[in-house]
Amino acid sequence: MRKSLLATIAFTAMTAMTAASGLLSGAAQAADPIKVGAIVSATGPASFLGDPEKKVLELYADRINKAGGVDGRQVQLTVYDDGGAADKAASFTKRLIESDGVDVIVGGTTTAATMAAVPLVERAGVPFISLAGAVVIVEPVKKWVFKTPHTDRMAAEKVMEDMKKRGLTKLALLSEDSGFGKSGREQTLAVAKERGIELVADETYGAKDTDVTAQLTKIKNTASAQAVLVFGLGQGPAVVTKNYRQLGISLPLYQSHGVASKEYIRLAGGAAEGVRLPAAGLVVAAQLPDSDPQKKVVTEFTKVYEDSFNSEVSTFAGHAYDGLMIALDAVKRAGGTDKAKLRDAIEQTKGYVGTGGTVTMSPKDHMGLTLDAFHMVEVKQGDWSLVK
Amino acid sequence: MFAELLQYLLSGLTIGAIYALAGLGFSIIYNASHVINFAQGEFIMIGGMASATLTASGVPLPLAILIGCGGAMLVGVAVAKFAVERARNASTVTLIIITIGASIFLRGVAELVWGKDFKRLDAFSGETPIQVLGASMQPQSLWVVGTAAVLIVAIGLFFNRTLTGKAILATSHNRLAAQLVGIDVKRVVLASFALSAALGAVGGAVVAPITFSYTEMGIMLGLKGFTAAVLGGLGNGPGAVVGGVIVGVAEALGAGYISSAYKDAIAFVIILAVLLFMPNGLFGKRGTERV
Numbered sequence: 001m002r003k004s005l006l007a008t009i010a011f012t013a014m015t016a017m018t019a020a021s022g023l024l025s026g027a028a029q030a031a032d033p034i035k036v037g038a039i040v041s042a043t044g045p046a047s048f049l050g051d052p053e054k055k056v057l058e059l060y061a062d063r064i065n066k067a068g069g070v071d072g073r074q075v076q077l078t079v080y081d082d083g084g085a086a087d088k089a090a091s092f093t094k095r096l097i098e099s100d101g102v103d104v105i106v107g108g109t110t111t112a113a114t115m116a117a118v119p120l121v122e123r124a125g126v127p128f129i130s131l132a133g134a135v136v137i138v139e140p141v142k143k144w145v146f147k148t149p150h151t152d153r154m155a156a157e158k159v160m161e162d163m164k165k166r167g168l169t170k171l172a173l174l175s176e177d178s179g180f181g182k183s184g185r186e187q188t189l190a191v192a193k194e195r196g197i198e199l200v201a202d203e204t205y206g207a208k209d210t211d212v213t214a215q216l217t218k219i220k221n222t223a224s225a226q227a228v229l230v231f232g233l234g235q236g237p238a239v240v241t242k243n244y245r246q247l248g249i250s251l252p253l254y255q256s257h258g259v260a261s262k263e264y265i266r267l268a269g270g271a272a273e274g275v276r277l278p279a280a281g282l283v284v285a286a287q288l289p290d291s292d293p294q295k296k297v298v299t300e301f302t303k304v305y306e307d308s309f310n311s312e313v314s315t316f317a318g319h320a321y322d323g324l325m326i327a328l329d330a331v332k333r334a335g336g337t338d339k340a341k342l343r344d345a346i347e348q349t350k351g352y353v354g355t356g357g358t359v360t361m362s363p364k365d366h367m368g369l370t371l372d373a374f375h376m377v378e379v380k381q382g383d384w385s386l387v388k
Numbered sequence: 389m390f391a392e393l394l395q396y397l398l399s400g401l402t403i404g405a406i407y408a409l410a411g412l413g414f415s416i417i418y419n420a421s422h423v424i425n426f427a428q429g430e431f432i433m434i435g436g437m438a439s440a441t442l443t444a445s446g447v448p449l450p451l452a453i454l455i456g457c458g459g460a461m462l463v464g465v466a467v468a469k470f471a472v473e474r475a476r477n478a479s480t481v482t483l484i485i486i487t488i489g490a491s492i493f494l495r496g497v498a499e500l501v502w503g504k505d506f507k508r509l510d511a512f513s514g515e516t517p518i519q520v521l522g523a524s525m526q527p528q529s530l531w532v533v534g535t536a537a538v539l540i541v542a543i544g545l546f547f548n549r550t551l552t553g554k555a556i557l558a559t560s561h562n563r564l565a566a567q568l569v570g571i572d573v574k575r576v577v578l579a580s581f582a583l584s585a586a587l588g589a590v591g592g593a594v595v596a597p598i599t600f601s602y603t604e605m606g607i608m609l610g611l612k613g614f615t616a617a618v619l620g621g622l623g624n625g626p627g628a629v630v631g632g633v634i635v636g637v638a639e640a641l642g643a644g645y646i647s648s649a650y651k652d653a654i655a656f657v658i659i660l661a662v663l664l665f666m667p668n669g670l671f672g673k674r675g676t677e678r679v
Contacts, residue, residue, distance in 0.1 A: 045604065047504045202647045208608045210406070210599035213399040214643035214651075217392055235506045235600045246517045246526050247395075256624060265510050267600055270515070 033076035034069075034331055036061065036324065039092045039117065040131070041109040044084030045207075048234065048263075050109040051129055052309075052317035054079055057106065059308055062322055070328050071335075082113055089113035090120060097124045103337040106323040106331075107162060108132050109316075111179050118145055127330075127343045129323040131316070133258070134183040136365040146346055146366045148322040148356055149315075150280065150373060152180070152231070153187040155257045158278035158374045160195045161388070163227055168252070172201035172225040174215060174240060176232030181207075184231030184256055200224045207236055213243045220249050227251055233258040238267035245271040252276065257374070261314050265382055276387065278374040282318045282355040284384050288375075293353050301355055318355030326352060326359065326379030391522030396644040398520065402529040402598070404636020405536040409591035410613020411620065411628035412543065419560035419623045421489075422481045422579030426584040427467055427491040428588055429610020430498075435589025436459040436601030437498060440507035449512070454560040457589045463494065468578050474527060487614025491606070511527035528597045535594045539587060540629055545585075547625070556580055560623065615659045622667030630670065634658075 038057050041050035061077040069075060078100050080092035089108060096102045097120065104127045108114030118137075121128040130137050130147040137147050163171065171192065175185040181204070192199050201222045203215040211281055219225060228251050230240050237259045253275050255264070260279035263370055265272050281294040287316050288295045301321060305313040329352060330345035346377035349368060352359040353358050357373025376387040390661050410428055417425040438456030443449050467490045475486055516526040547553040559566040559576045565571050592601065599605060615629075616635050620627025635655050643651040662669060 043499075043504075051504060204647075206652050208604075209651070210595070211399050211403050211640075212648075214396050214640045215648045218644060221392060235602065238506075238600065242515075242526075244600045246515075247524055248517065263505060267506055269508070269510075 002082070006104065033074045034328070034337055035076050035078070035100065035102040035104075035105075036327060037096035037100055037105045038077065038079045038320075039089050039096070039105070039107040039109075039113065040079065040320070041084040041113060042079075042081040044082075045234075046084045046110050048314075049131075049316040050081070050084070052314045053107070053109060053320035054081070054243070054311055056305065056320045057324055059304070060321060063304075064328070070331055073331075075328065082109075084110065084113075086110075086112040086116040090116040093117040093120045097121070097126055098372040101256050102126065104129070104327045104342060106131070106320065111137065111183060114145075114147075118142060121145065125339055125343075127327070127339060127346055129327055129346070131319045131323055133180060135187060136183065141364060141366050144343055146326070146360075146361065148326065148367070149319045150257060150278075150356060150368065150369055151187070152184040152256065153191060154369070154371055154374060156188040156191040156229075157195070157371060158376060159229055159256075160191060160197050161371070162254075162276065162376050163197065163249055164195070166227075166252070168226040169196070170198045170200045170224050170226040172203075172219045172228045172251075173199055174201075174203045174205060174212070174219065174228060174230045176207050176236050178207045178233060179206050180233050180258055181231045184258075188229065188231065205236060205240065205263050206236065207232070209236060210239060211243065211331045212236075212240050213247060216240070216243050216247050216249065220247055225251060227254060229254040229256070231256045231258070235267060238264055238272075241268040241275060242271045257315070260377075262312050265379055265384075269386075272379045273381075274379060276376060276378045279377045279384065280315045280318065280356050280373065281375060282313065282315050284375055284377055284386055287384070287386050290349060293358060294355075297353050298355055315355070322352075322354035322356050322359070326355060332353070390513025392644070394521055395523035396640045398523050398525045398529070400640030401633065401641065402525065402532055402635030402636070404530065404633035405529075405533045406591060406595045406599075406609065406632075407557050407612045407616045407635050408629040409539065409587060410609050411616030411632045412540065412625060413588045413591075414614055415620075415623050415625050415628045416543070416556075416580050416584040416587070416609075416618035418617070420556050421468075421472065421483075421577045422480055423472060423487060424622070425467075425581070426484065426487045426610060426614070427494060427609075428584065428613060429589030429606030430491045430494040431460045431464060431585040431606070432592035432609050432613075433495070433498060433603060433606035434463060434585075434607060435592025436509070436596040436599075437507060437592075437603065438589070439593040440509040440596050440601045440616050441502060443490070443509060444507070453590065453593045456593055460585040460589035460592075461582040464581040465578050467494075468581035472581075473574065473577065481513070490545045495603050502603060504603065506584050506600045506602045508600060509593075510566075511597040512594075526598065528594070532598070535590065536629070539590065540625070541589070543583075543587070543625060552579060612655055615655045616624070618659055618660050619669055621671040624669065624671045627669060627671035 041056045082089040107132045111132040114132040116132040135151040175181040255277040285298040334341040334345035359368040361368035377384040439452045443451035511528040616632035620631030642654040
């Protein structure tokens with residue numbers, strides 16, 4: 001009898017302890033941080049994209065934590081710098097998944113870095129929101145992969161839409177031999193076919209070229225060309241713009257969304273006057289009509305960014321902001337960080353107004369932006385101006 | 389048709405003059421120390437960045453170029469003194485690898501000092517294109533070609549008319565003999581690094597309005613300059629200049645008539661062909677390998 005009493009007491013005590021520890025661990029789980037991993041190219045050739053991305057992720061993770069986190073959980077951000085190398089991006093993705101055990105990954109500054117990470121996240125089943133441009137990231141749709149920036153295909157479509165409005169049908173293309181430029185070229189060729197635009201010249205230039213007059217001379221001598229589209233990033237398009245004016249070519253010049261930063265206008269100087277390009281609302285925040293749903297978001301983001309870093313806001317910073325916000329919004333709706341539920345919640349993102357536009361995703365569309373997200377802008381007196 | 393060809397030639401000449409300046413820097417250091425200095429591109433970068441950032445903060449252009457030059461010379465001497473000289477007894481290959489290390493180090497420091505974005509330097513005399521028989525060029529191109537020509541003549545005079553120049557030449561011909569007649573070989577090496585750094589920096593400043601300046605601008609310019617130097621025969625000053633112009637014009641013609649996709653490849657095909665078929669370059673001395 002005594003023996004069984006003892007046993008009962010021991011059993012009860014044990015159960016109580018287990019329950020208590022279970023309770024404790026339950027409590028700990030509720031306060032567990034949301035682990036957000038990020039891979040960006042903060043150094044290296046794509047640093048002008050990756051550096052602002054990194055800064056924005058850190059800034060907003062910090063701001064959200066100070067404001068009490070998401071559902072009472074703090075955001076724990078782990079950022080790795082791939083230096084612009086795709087193989088490094090792959091090994092950092094591995095590290096994020098395996099040793100850091102992150103719930104969601106934001107990043108892949110460049111298309112190359114993103115595509116290196118894709119097979120790893122697909123295999124491990126971790127939601128991944130890319131910050132890179134090319135359409136191949138979300139087409140065909142990959143279960144765990146999403147992206148925030150506009151695609152090069154949209155840029156090509158927007159440019160050709162504008163050409164049609166001006167009654168131009170013959171386009172000369174000059175694209176950069178970088179990943180961005182190559183993908184842009186392919187998309188331009190495809191869209192041109194769909195939209196009945198004839199491509200009369202198809203030239204390329206090197207990302208680090210200091211002179212492209214040779215290519216432009218060829219275009220200049222293509223009598224049938226009615227407009228020129230340049231697809232590139234960084235200083236290349238500025239060199240092209242200067243050479244374009246030097247040769248006195250008078251055709252309308254279009255650039256891609258890759259140069260939608262003030263740096264382009266500063267580098268190209270007066271030569272940039274009259275250049276048109278598709279850009280996100282963020283670039284023309286001050287000029288958007290008050291009725292535009294993006295107006296409030298982009299004005300506020302611009303203010304926070306410029307006050308914090310004392311430098312001009314870039315669309316790339318906006319992509320990172322959108323990525324982080326979409327991920328955290330999904331955590332709220334999924335009610336936690338279960339990876340499968342989180343993925344579904346990201347896919348169900350609906351009407352999220354970000355710096356890139358209004359995002360409504362679906363199982364068929366892992367980017368969720370429409371052509372309305374782009375505004376056609378023209379450089380006038382050293383500043384962007386909306387083309388009505 | 390003719391206008392097109394002329395345009396390619398003018399483009400090639402501008403670019404070629406830049407390569408020539410870089411190539412000349414390689415030759416000077418090679419002469420004095422038999423080291424191929426792969427940090428030569430970084431001297432160009434220092435000149436370009438310094439003049440762009442200093443003028444942006446209100447320093448007059450000539451002064452900015454002088455400061456850039458001085459800075460590059462100090463860096464050049466430091467590279468020679470602390471990296472190359474210390475490994476004096478190492479093989480040439482080791483020394484070359486040391487200069488590659490120095491170039492990576494300099495790019496990193498430059499990124500910390502100046503940041504990662506592109507800097508703009510206004511063209512020295514406006515941007516109204518000059519029309520020549522249907523082709524056009526930027527006025528800055530004339531500055532580049534002119535500066536290259538003046539520097540090349542100055543360097544020629546320096547080597548043939550001054551004692552220091554002759555000492556460098558003597559060292560290049562026979563290091564031991566030079567030492568025996570009382571030439572301080574160590575100082576000659578330092579002087580040659582300072583000289584080619586200054587040359588690179590001036591080059592960087594005059595090309596900056598065309599190329600923009602950024603911390604990685606030296607990589608490609610350095611490689612193309614090296615191609616120019618090899619093509620002209622390593623250690624041969626005028627050879628490097630001719631080599632630079634040939635590479636520049638070949639690139640422009642290739643981009644114009646063949647395909648712009650192969651533009652960079654052309655320079656490297658040239659270097660391969662030279663190494664395979666005439667290892668001494670166009671004007672190099674026939675094999676005087678010392679044992």
